[in-house]
Amino acid sequence: METGNGLPLYGVILAGGSGTRFWPLSRSQYPKQVLKLLGSESLLQATIERLLPRIPLTRLAVVSNAAQADVINLDLFRKGWTDIKVWLEPQGRNTAAAVGLAAIVLPLETDTDIMAVFPADHYIGNQTEFFRALDQGAELAQAGYLVTFGIKPTRPDTGYGYLKAGKALGANGYGYQCAAFIEKPELSRAQAFLSDGGYYWNSGMFLFRRDVILDALARYLPDLHQELRLLGERDQSLEETYRKIPSISLDQGIMEKAANVAVVPADLEWSDVGTWEAFYRLLKKDSRGNTKVGRVEDLDSRNCLIFAQNRLVGTIGLEDVIVVDTADASLVCHRDRVQDVKGLVERLTNLNLEESVQHPTVEHPWGHYQIIAQGPCYKVKEIVVAPGKRLSLQLHRYRTEHWVVVEGTPMVTIGNENLAVPVNESVFVPLKTFHRLENPGQEPVKIIEVQTGTYLEEDDIVRLDDDFWRLPENADQSQTVGSPGSHR
């Protein structure tokens, strides 16, 4: 379903964020964009769903990075969106590089020249207004503008960039020349913007013609443009390009400098869901100003976000505190200090703590596993295989595995044997023996796996066959530019 008569758009979704600000719910291997913070869909899924009535799947691309390939692919796979292009940057180089990459590879992919760029992890409450703004933005983009969506400020927030509306570019509310682009201001300045009016928050959404953004890159970020040109002409690999290009945001690198920036004011009921505080603001609160999620028992707290999962969290007499409890790590943070979660996670990363990288529960296209115990020479997992799914046909060089079936009846392949294993029976997987776990039934299969060996990391896996995107040749393909299309 297309909406209205808007110009055709090519949608580029920026999904490379590390999401450190939502620790411990986000991890570097489980970033914010795949979190189901607001309902049953991840922020990335919701971003795509929001676009689908306006931009078909075949004209959507997700830009992420190689380290997050599996988790992004899985998030798309879960919705059956196997037609979406996923462009993987070898490493994060901020938004100018990601948008530049999209502009360079775009001609390979589409028949429209207007790119619409969306962060993967924002909330938009007013879909109708969103489509209206898209159509108006597309017209201004077609006319040669670098178009941004401006959000009318509701408070003097110092966490956003501000856009000053200049000369009107059409009928009232249609759009304005951007008179100034102000990076995160001091509080007093933000207060003045709010009372003066005519200032908008920079939503991080953009529309422009491919040739217009490439011209702007050539003018304002010539080094970046030169490297992208070499990439586009296949004179340089993606890896080499990304090693050389500067890391700078589109805002700082282009929008603050360019003269042809336009603002389309849009009353989107928008949030960048940028911090635990922004998340708290979006949630329904009880009469004491609290939002409680999961297994929480509270006495007399006020204006708190208390977010739990399966563990029990008891709280008493707190005020303006955010508690986030996960299986292996907890955060307790004053609401005024949510910006510092990032700094805390940097510290955890510097200390090499696994809790900054991965959850104990790891999702896979076939189901999920959770590490439930481990020691120097063993690891115990609870593995759940979804109905009709199977793991890859694989072997391990350094570990053996004991499987005890506790729910369902899996089909198990070990070497040349293939057998159904009922509940309460166990099998042993020897070293260097191809094996496969499959759930042919209607209910989930659950097994307890006890691994023993001298090396127990996930990369001790040789795959011979896989139902998903995880065989080595596919992984290689995804690294190739020239045809950086789907690597799935």
Add this chain to the structure above:
Amino acid sequence: METGNGLPLYGVILAGGSGTRFWPLSRSQYPKQVLKLLGSESLLQATIERLLPRIPLTRLAVVSNAAQADVINLDLFRKGWTDIKVWLEPQGRNTAAAVGLAAIVLPLETDTDIMAVFPADHYIGNQTEFFRALDQGAELAQAGYLVTFGIKPTRPDTGYGYLKAGKALGANGYGYQCAAFIEKPELSRAQAFLSDGGYYWNSGMFLFRRDVILDALARYLPDLHQELRLLGERDQSLEETYRKIPSISLDQGIMEKAANVAVVPADLEWSDVGTWEAFYRLLKKDSRGNTKVGRVEDLDSRNCLIFAQNRLVGTIGLEDVIVVDTADASLVCHRDRVQDVKGLVERLTNLNLEESVQHPTVEHPWGHYQIIAQGPCYKVKEIVVAPGKRLSLQLHRYRTEHWVVVEGTPMVTIGNENLAVPVNESVFVPLKTFHRLENPGQEPVKIIEVQTGTYLEEDDIVRLDDDFWRLPENADQSQTVGSPGSHR
């Protein structure tokens, strides 16, 4: 080693507290008295260690309750204190009943008539002063007084009872007639006590002659006395007695009313370790007033107690907050509200939440186990058997067990078979088959046990042989009064 020439004492340790105030570190099945809050010994162990130079093991008794029998016995077992009497009340009936029980059964146990009563869960920093006070208290007890230790107040605490010193009963500091016994006062009154002087905190430690306390019980709590008399004359079982007797504290039932109460001021560096706040007060703090225990990463918090174990806790910008994180539950509580932890746990108990009852890790005389995963029809445990120890010879009626050895080499008995099982091998324990796990080695044995069955509770166990105190006939013995001595 006896100290000085004090009168011989019989020590009664009150260890029946439910310890709800230290949730989530304490649970109803793992009460405060067995927590290692202050060093490597539990509070109960430290209480006994403190007494041993003055009162020999053979003249010490612990009063606890049947529900806590295993955990109390284990705590004593760990120190090799198998000679200590453990009197088990069928249910908690507050301190008047516990002290009355001790006074009734005492003649069976000892040749001294002076009872010294100590809570199992207090801290005393000054041991020398403690012995001095014991000797002075014993002399006043011998002279017919109901003796209490009075702690000089250091703040207008409204959480303690206060004793007003009256007429001096000997040389300066020797002791005073107690002029008034004031239950937890209002703040203004507590402030007046502090500035007026001559008031002491009631420490909950007492000395009296057996006949003196029995006389007082007869006079002030005649119902309680009558039931205890029937018990002493073996005309009534312990269960029946405890069903009938009132639940009242010794303070309220006797000390507030009796005329012959004496106060021995004692500068013990005492704490009742009664709340997380009292615990925080005892701990060493960093320059920001924080005490951090375990895996904690903090940014800029002040005057906080952040207590973690193996999970990671991140805290940012907190002030006057207590965070206590355990394997399955967390508490986040403002320091002014620590008294309400009890109310929170009552709520958990009313909701029938397992987290108020038991830790995931359960200690046993042979080692410990942890429940690492569970579902309707399975339970997975990590079991650690200490060197030289073995579990009971047992069978289960409703569950089978898979054992995978991940550390050490246990000897395993299953039915008539007895075999050593090396690392990375597994065995299966069928239904209704006697089995035993033993660690003959020098290092801990660790196994992963996967139970499956229709009923997976701990009481599905039939023991044929045990190295400890857990065979059914012993358990029965412990319930008998008449000879309520050791049930071990």
